[in-house]
Amino acid sequence: MNIGIPKEILAEENRISLTSQGVYSLVKEGHNVFIENGAGEVSRFSDETFQKMGGQIVFSAEEIYKRSDLIVKVMPPTVEETEMLATDQMIFSFLQLKFQNKQALENMMKKNVTAVGTELIAFGPRYHPLLVAMSEIAGNMLPQIAGRFLQSNNGGRGIAIGGFPGIPPATIVILGAGTLGFNAAKSFLALGAQVIVLDGDLRRLRYIEEHLRGNIITSIANHYSLERALKFADVFIGAIYQANKKTPIVITEALLKEMKKRALIIDASIDQGGCVETSHPTTHSDPIFVKHDVLHYCVPNIPSAAARTASRAMNNIVLPIIQSIARVGIAETCKQNNALQSGTYIFNGKCVKQGVAEIFNLPFEQFECE
Numbered sequence: 001m002n003i004g005i006p007k008e009i010l011a012e013e014n015r016i017s018l019t020s021q022g023v024y025s026l027v028k029e030g031h032n033v034f035i036e037n038g039a040g041e042v043s044r045f046s047d048e049t050f051q052k053m054g055g056q057i058v059f060s061a062e063e064i065y066k067r068s069d070l071i072v073k074v075m076p077p078t079v080e081e082t083e084m085l086a087t088d089q090m091i092f093s094f095l096q097l098k099f100q101n102k103q104a105l106e107n108m109m110k111k112n113v114t115a116v117g118t119e120l121i122a123f124g125p126r127y128h129p130l131l132v133a134m135s136e137i138a139g140n141m142l143p144q145i146a147g148r149f150l151q152s153n154n155g156g157r158g159i160a161i162g163g164f165p166g167i168p169p170a171t172i173v174i175l176g177a178g179t180l181g182f183n184a185a186k187s188f189l190a191l192g193a194q195v196i197v198l199d200g201d202l203r204r205l206r207y208i209e210e211h212l213r214g215n216i217i218t219s220i221a222n223h224y225s226l227e228r229a230l231k232f233a234d235v236f237i238g239a240i241y242q243a244n245k246k247t248p249i250v251i252t253e254a255l256l257k258e259m260k261k262r263a264l265i266i267d268a269s270i271d272q273g274g275c276v277e278t279s280h281p282t283t284h285s286d287p288i289f290v291k292h293d294v295l296h297y298c299v300p301n302i303p304s305a306a307a308r309t310a311s312r313a314m315n316n317i318v319l320p321i322i323q324s325i326a327r328v329g330i331a332e333t334c335k336q337n338n339a340l341q342s343g344t345y346i347f348n349g350k351c352v353k354q355g356v357a358e359i360f361n362l363p364f365e366q367f368e369c370e
Contacts, residue, residue, distance in 0.1 A: 001326040002032045004068030006061045007039040010075045010099070012284045014042040014307035017072040017092065018322070019315040020049045026319075027054030031326050034058050034067055043307035065089075072322060074314070075301075076100050077115075082107035088348075090114045090330055092318060095345060095356070096271050096300070097246055102360045105346070109362070112349035114330055118318060120353075121343035131241070132179045133313040138302040139183025139239075142266060143191055145302075146172070146235045149264050149288060149295055156295060157234055157262045162192030169193045173229045175221060175250065175275065176239030177204035180268055182211075184237055189214040196229050226250065230259055238267045238275040245355055246273035253277045253292070261293045270298045341367060 003026060005018055016039055018026075023033045033055045037047055047057045058064055065071065065084035071091040082104045085091065091108070095117030108115050119131045143161060150170065152158035163169030172188045174181045177199035185195045189212060198221035199205055205218040219225045230236060230251070236259070240247050247269040256265075256278055267279040274280070278291045282298045284305055289296050303310035321340055324333045334341050345353035350365040357364035 002034065002067055002069045003322065003326065004064040004071050005033065005035045005039055006064045006071065006073055006081070007036040008074050009061075009078065009081070010301075012304065013075050013301055014304045015074045015301075015311045015314065016040040016043050016045060016307075017074050017311075017314055017318060019043075019311055020045050020053045020055070022315040022319045022322075023050055023055040024053035026323065026326065029323065029326065032056065032067075034064055036061055036064050040311070043311045045308075045311070070322070070325065072318065077104055077108070079104045079107065082111075082113075085111055085113055087111050088113070090116075090325070092116045092118055092322070094119050097273060097356075097359065099271075099300070100356075100360070102362075105351070105356075105360055105362060108346050109349045109351065113346060114344065114348055115346040116340065116343045117345050117353075118314070118343060120345065121317075121321070121339050123339050130314065130317045133317060134303045134310065135178065135180035135241075136183050137306055137310055137313065138268060139180040140187050141302060141306060142184045142237060142268070143187045143193075145266065145297060146170075146188075146264060147191075149297060150234065155262065155288070155290065156264060157260065159234060161188065163194075169215070170234040171196065171232050172235045172237065173233040174198070174237045174239055175226065176237075176241070176269075177201065177208050177218075178239060178241060180241075181237070181239040182208055184239065185216060186212055189216060196232075198225055198229060227255060227258070230255055233259060233263055235264045235266065238265070238269045238279075240269045240275045241272060246359065247275045249275060249277050251276040256294055257292050259292075259294050262295065264295045264297065266297045268302065271300045274298065 035050045035055045037057050037059050073093045076099050122128050150156040161170045170193050172193045173196045175198050188195050194215045196217045198219050200221045267274045267276045269275040279298045287299050345356050351357045351362045352367040
């Protein structure tokens, strides 16, 4: 099979979908892997390294799409990228509803493309391995992000995360006790912060209390507990995720006005639309905006700042599925692998994810492997 890895065109998306080790594994199994020149440069995988592993460097995205049966990338394809897709081609990438475009979806459907949202791939009812890996990385990175924007010189409250004798620590409020919320809580606790975690699922809160010891408070998320916690927050982290759906708005503009002046919001749900009414996507080079005297950090691709680590994590999860498709084809792999079925949102030109069909007003058909 011919497998193509194009360079990401979204500003500041630094990850690459398959590393040089992944390319080596595919080449050893007899497949051709084409990598657009410079695709791995920022994540520190050079063209020379790919070539040493048997990959073939090409010098345009058009050539990648022309020569490949399967495209493996990070971010969702843009309208321009879908116009380069060939009929019956396959594409692996994030779905990320905030960046998805109806025209791009329609282009893929017209071309009979099969598209897999890598973050939707699920082993079991609730375990999405790629989403878990990226959430772990993002959660562990949040304290360094928060520390930066709590500093006075960056417009923040001018406080340190950890406490000192006679001085209380920063109060971190995390809405969502999933993977990202758990890892963020663990990392903030290690720095001495006071951490409040809210979630509607008592089982998740119990898990956090059992596994994290320290200055942590857990609470069932409801209107009262959320409004009360926000008033104390130096940092608020929105860590809500709903598969195939846009994130509900839980922090209204009115609630925002009740927060401390120069407090920091990190809306880590922005990939799926954001959970704060005033949020809109920002970038790594321009990550912050201020609304009602509250700092907003709304970078969708947080793990991209740790591009090499994140790329290796992606490779570990995506590679075995790509290997299976390359050996036996997409239809047979879907029959054998429910995880792949869970991630497929367009199959042979048909939208097979009901949530996606409803959001973009597309015709929906039940998934059937041929």
